[in-house]
Amino acid sequence: MVAAAAIAPPAPAIGAASAPVIEIEDVTRVYHLGDVDVHALRGVSLRVERGESIAIMGASGSGKSTLMNLIGCLDRPTSGTYRLAGKDVSRLSASELARVRGERIGFVFQNFNLLARTSAVENVELPLLYAGVGGHERRTRAIAALEQVGLGSRLDHTPNQLSGGQQQRVAIARALVSQPEIVLADEPTGNLDSRTSVEVMAMMQALVAKGITVVLVTHEPDIAQYAARVLTLKDGKVVSDTRHEPVRAVLEPEVAS
Amino acid sequence: MSPWATIKVAIKALLRNKLRSLLTVLGIVIGVAAVIAMVAIGQGARNRVKGVFEAMGTNLLVVSPASQNTGGVRGGGGTASTLTFSDIDFIRNEASAVRWVAPQLQTKVQAAGDDQNWNTQVTGTTPEYFQIRSWAATSGQLFDDAADAGGAKVAVVGNTIVQQLYGGANPVGQTVRLGNVPFTIVGVLAVKGQSPMGQDYDDVIIIPSRTFRAKLQGGLGNFLRGSIYVSAVSADATALAESQVTEVLRAHHKLKDDEEDDFRVRNLAEFAEAQSQSTDTITTLLAAIAAVSLLVGGIGVMNIMLVSVVERTREIGIRMAVGARPIDLMVQFLAEALVLAALGGLIGLGVGALAASTLATKFGWAVVFPSDVAALAVLVSGGIGVTFGLYPAVKASRLDPITALRFEA
Numbered sequence: 260m261v262a263a264a265a266i267a268p269p270a271p272a273i274g275a276a277s278a279p280v281i282e283i284e285d286v287t288r289v290y291h292l293g294d295v296d297v298h299a300l301r302g303v304s305l306r307v308e309r310g311e312s313i314a315i316m317g318a319s320g321s322g323k324s325t326l327m328n329l330i331g332c333l334d335r336p337t338s339g340t341y342r343l344a345g346k347d348v349s350r351l352s353a354s355e356l357a358r359v360r361g362e363r364i365g366f367v368f369q370n371f372n373l374l375a376r377t378s379a380v381e382n383v384e385l386p387l388l389y390a391g392v393g394g395h396e397r398r399t400r401a402i403a404a405l406e407q408v409g410l411g412s413r414l415d416h417t418p419n420q421l422s423g424g425q426q427q428r429v430a431i432a433r434a435l436v437s438q439p440e441i442v443l444a445d446e447p448t449g450n451l452d453s454r455t456s457v458e459v460m461a462m463m464q465a466l467v468a469k470g471i472t473v474v475l476v477t478h479e480p481d482i483a484q485y486a487a488r489v490l491t492l493k494d495g496k497v498v499s500d501t502r503h504e505p506v507r508a509v510l511e512p513e514v515a516s
Numbered sequence: 517m518s519p520w521a522t523i524k525v526a527i528k529a530l531l532r533n534k535l536r537s538l539l540t541v542l543g544i545v546i547g548v549a550a551v552i553a554m555v556a557i558g559q560g561a562r563n564r565v566k567g568v569f570e571a572m573g574t575n576l577l578v579v580s581p582a583s584q585n586t587g588g589v590r591g592g593g594g595t596a597s598t599l600t601f602s603d604i605d606f607i608r609n610e611a612s613a614v615r616w617v618a619p620q621l622q623t624k625v626q627a628a629g630d631d632q633n634w635n636t637q638v639t640g641t642t643p644e645y646f647q648i649r650s651w652a653a654t655s656g657q658l659f660d661d662a663a664d665a666g667g668a669k670v671a672v673v674g675n676t677i678v679q680q681l682y683g684g685a686n687p688v689g690q691t692v693r694l695g696n697v698p699f700t701i702v703g704v705l706a707v708k709g710q711s712p713m714g715q716d717y718d719d720v721i722i723i724p725s726r727t728f729r730a731k732l733q734g735g736l737g738n739f740l741r742g743s744i745y746v747s748a749v750s751a752d753a754t755a756l757a758e759s760q761v762t763e764v765l766r767a768h769h770k771l772k773d774d775e776e777d778d779f780r781v782r783n784l785a786e787f788a789e790a791q792s793q794s795t796d797t798i799t800t801l802l803a804a805i806a807a808v809s810l811l812v813g814g815i816g817v818m819n820i821m822l823v824s825v826v827e828r829t830r831e832i833g834i835r836m837a838v839g840a841r842p843i844d845l846m847v848q849f850l851a852e853a854l855v856l857a858a859l860g861g862l863i864g865l866g867v868g869a870l871a872a873s874t875l876a877t878k879f880g881w882a883v884v885f886p887s888d889v890a891a892l893a894v895l896v897s898g899g900i901g902v903t904f905g906l907y908p909a910v911k912a913s914r915l916d917p918i919t920a921l922r923f924e925a
């Protein structure tokens with residue numbers, strides 16, 4: 260295991276074009292629970308280049324979700340800075356963060372988080388709705404995204420008419436429909452069987468192949484090996500950061516790439 | 517998001533809970549319906565009152581003799597005549613706000629046609645009387661000043677007389693005997709229906725006042741045993757006409773400053789106005805009570821919106837995660853409240869109009885659908901939706917996305 264500092268990334272280049280997509284410097288996140296302070300992150304630094312795939316591992320309570328929420332602009336650090344594609348987003352307002360999320364980030368959750376009683380295509384349209392994309396284009400792009408994850412024939416199905424794997428594919432379609440720079444997946448395979456997990460990971464790899472940066476949280480080493488880089492957290496600190504040749508997710512479904 | 521897209525999202529959300537949306541809207545429906553029905557009925561009642569008084573005469577003042585005060589012994593109202601036929605000329609010549617003046621002499625007689633007879637009221641007057649009361653002839657004609665001056669034995673009859681004495685046949689040219697005096701019928705009056713007190717306006721026979729005095733009152737004395745009908749030049753001038761008539765009569769009756777009037781002037785226009793105003797007051801009161809139920813409806817909307825925000829916390833989190841800004845969520849929940857309330861307003865409009873027309877047929881009076889009040893009611897209910905939806909909407913927009921995403925319904 261290599262220490263995080265040992266593979267310190269190169270110094271940041273001037274200008275956004277060549278800037279790392281994620282650039283986190285000494286970030287902490289403290290939750291105040293009454294009189295108790297919970298230090299969920301205790302000084303994390305991380306750089307992720309465009310098109311990288313990175314798996315975050317660690318014991319329960321080590322701060323993985325907290326870090327993901329920060330990367331996803333759902334939350335702001337207590338201290339430290341976070342530059343997303345060269346832009347400091349660590350002190351933005353709720354409204355500005357929402358815009359950044361809509362423009363640059365796609366989320367995939369463990370429990371899918373689809374709108375109930377809402378068709379697959381409408382679920383996928385949702386990010387475009389808030390991005391102000393017109394009705395017709397919205398529909399076209401949502402259908403294209405669903406076709407990309409192999410659900411072209413399930414457009415009007417609601418989540419309770421879909422299997423877990425299919426629901427997660429709808430969620431992936433929703434994450435990629437707005438053509439984000441980063442897709443964040445917090446335990447995307449946590450609720451799926453191993454076969455479906457491979458399917459989902461194959462789709463994630465397809466995203467990486469298209470130059471999208473994928474960050475995923477997982478407990479399972481099997482899943483982590485599909486990523487080119489594995490970051491391990493412990494008690495709110497990075498304890499290891501390794502790169503390797505990712506395993507290709509076989510059992511590949513029809514993902515257009 | 518465009519306003520239309522926002523409204524569409526709101527409608528979709530409301531349709532997911534159809535029954536609940538409908539029940540929520542009920543309070544507003546009832547409120548708006550009640551306001552509209554109340555105002556419709558009230559305005560109908562007002563118009564009815566106005567119509568009734570208009571039917572009695574245009575800008576009408578009625579002058580009648582009052583109790584005469586002779587050496588401390590006071591008779592009752594109208595016990596003796598203090599009015600004279602000269603008073604009519606005085607009023608006509610000296611009261612500038614007066615347009616028409618005519619005597620009204622009345623007595624009950626047995627009227628006989630060829631083979632029928634009928635007890636009715638005969639009115640003796642001058643042609644101006646027809647103007648004052650806006651009465652026109654449907655067949656034949658009204659008598660003129662020459663007929664009055666010459667004491668012609670001519671009569672104009674109402675429809676009830678036509679029915680009772682002539683079985684509905686046109687009686688113009690026929691002879692009707694009043695008491696024992698034969699009169700030639702020269703005209704038939706247009707049908708007018710009933711007075712507010714249920715008196716039949718068509719059960720009348722009108723003859724020239726001079727003839728009335730000579731043949732039915734038995735003399736051509738100057739005292740006027742009846743009343744004087746006065747029409748002011750305009751509705752606004754009735755009060756002025758009233759004071760002018762009072763002044764003229766006091767002067768000619770040579771009343772001293774400390775003496776009471778020996779006549780009475782009743783301003784029917786003013787009376788009608790007072791009546792309308794009291795109907796208006798009741799209408800306003802009822803509408804205010806109805807408006808309270810509108811308010812209660814608004815609170816119902818707020819309640820359901822609050823429940824809805826909690827129930828849909830996860831949905832809010834998802835929307836935030838995919839890029840919805842706090843303002844987007846606020847607008848979305850506001851739009852839902854607005855759509856709910858406006859829908860309630862529109863349904864209430866229909867229900868109110870229906871209730872008003874049902875009541876109209878029941879009471880037999882024309883209900884006036886108040887389009888201005890209707891528009892206002894729908895606007896107000898929309899406003900109530902926004903007002904009462906604001907707090908829940910702000911609550912939704914202030915949710916923390918992470919907490920919202922983790923929320924377990």
Ligand SMILES: Nc1ncnc2c1ncn2[C@@H]1O[C@H](COP(=O)(O)OP(=O)(O)OP(=O)(O)O)[C@@H](O)[C@H]1O
Pocket residue numbers: 290291292297298299317318319320321322323324325326
């Ligand atoms: N909203 C919160 N309020 C208070 N404490 C929190 C909150 N969220 C997380 N924590 C605390 O921060 C620490 C890190 O939590 P986090 O959810 O990041 O862990 P995790 O690595 O994702 O764990 P798991 O694998 O169980 O999901 C934990 O001690 C947790 O109790």
Ligand SMILES: [Mg+2]
Pocket residue numbers: 323324325
């Ligand atoms: Mg977690």
